[in-house]
Amino acid sequence: MKCAFHPETEAKAVCADCEKPLCDACALIWEEKACLCSTCAARRAAGDVAEDVQQRQIQKESTVRERDEKQKKKRMRYQLVFIGLAVAVAVANLLLYLYRAPLQEGKPFNPADHPLSAALLIDTAIRDYASAHEGRYPQSLEALLGPYLSPEIFQPADLARFSYKRIPPNGYELKAVESGDSLTQAIVFTDKDSR
Numbered sequence: 009m010k011c012a013f014h015p016e017t018e019a020k021a022v023c024a025d026c027e028k029p030l031c032d033a034c035a036l037i038w039e040e041k042a043c044l045c046s047t048c049a050a051r052r053a054a055g056d057v058a059e060d061v062q063q064r065q066i067q068k069e070s071t072v073r074e075r076d077e078k079q080k081k082k083r084m085r086y087q088l089v090f091i092g093l094a095v096a097v098a099v100a101n102l103l104l105y106l107y108r109a110p111l112q113e114g115k116p117f118n119p120a121d122h123p124l125s126a127a128l129l130i131d132t133a134i135r136d137y138a139s140a141h142e143g144r145y146p147q148s149l150e151a152l153l154g155p156y157l158s159p160e161i162f163q164p165a166d167l168a169r170f171s172y173k174r175i176p177p178n179g180y181e182l183k184a185v186e187s188g189d190s191l192t193q194a195i196v197f198t199d200k201d202s203r
Contacts, residue, residue, distance in 0.1 A: 012045070023048050119166040123184050124195070126162075130170060131182055131197040133157045138199075145180045145199070148172065175199075 009019045011031035019029030024042035035043045038052065119126035130149065133156035137146050146152055149167040153159050157167075171185045175198075182197040 025051070117161055119162055120169070123169065126166065127170065127182065127184060127195065127197060129162075130157065130167070130172075134172075134180060134182065134197075135199075143178055145174050145178070147174070 009029045011017045011019045011034055012028035013034045014031050017031040017033070020032050021030045021035040021043040022028070023030055023035075023045040024038070025044060025048035028045055030043060030045055034045060036046060036049045038044050038049060044052065117125075119129075130152065133152045134145060136156050137152060138144060149170065149172045150164060153162060153164070153167075169185055170182055172180065172182050174180050179199045180197075183195065
């Protein structure tokens with residue numbers, strides 16, 4: 009039998025794929041120790057390369073899918089944590105609303121218990137009086153009772169705890185006369201123009 013590619017040469021082997029006779033020059037030994045012609049060897053090599061490329065592509069797609077799944081799970085965990093926190097805050101607010109302590113009625117303001125606050129209220133009333141009377145200050149603190157100081161809160165005895173005097177031409181001085189608080193006794197309220 010003669011070689012399919014070299015008709016003048018005697019064939020020594022047969023191609024394992026196409027079964028063509030091959031001489032020593034044309035016979036190629038393949039991985040499985042099979043003889044192949046150059047065409048079949050090229051076809052097998054191309055198939056191996058294509059298979060390798062396909063496997064790489066499949067592996068790459070698998071890796072991308074795994075990464076996307078991990079990211080999706082991570083986002084889902086964050087969303088669940090956020091929803092859990094939101095529900096916890098809502099439940100806590102609901103419980104606080106349902107089981108809140110009832111508001112206690114506060115004690116009415118007593119100027120004797122809070123001399124500094126009383127002095128601030130009286131000072132504000134003096135300034136309000138002066139604004140309403142063209143910059144003139146009242147003759148006495150009793151003139152403030154009614155429109156400037158609530159008679160329900162302040163009694164004449166409460167006003168007697170404070171020393172008030174007008175300083176000509178347009179000033180005044182207000183200070184605590186008797187107080188258990190030495191800080192309150194040291195504070196003197198005056199009009200800024202009379203200092």
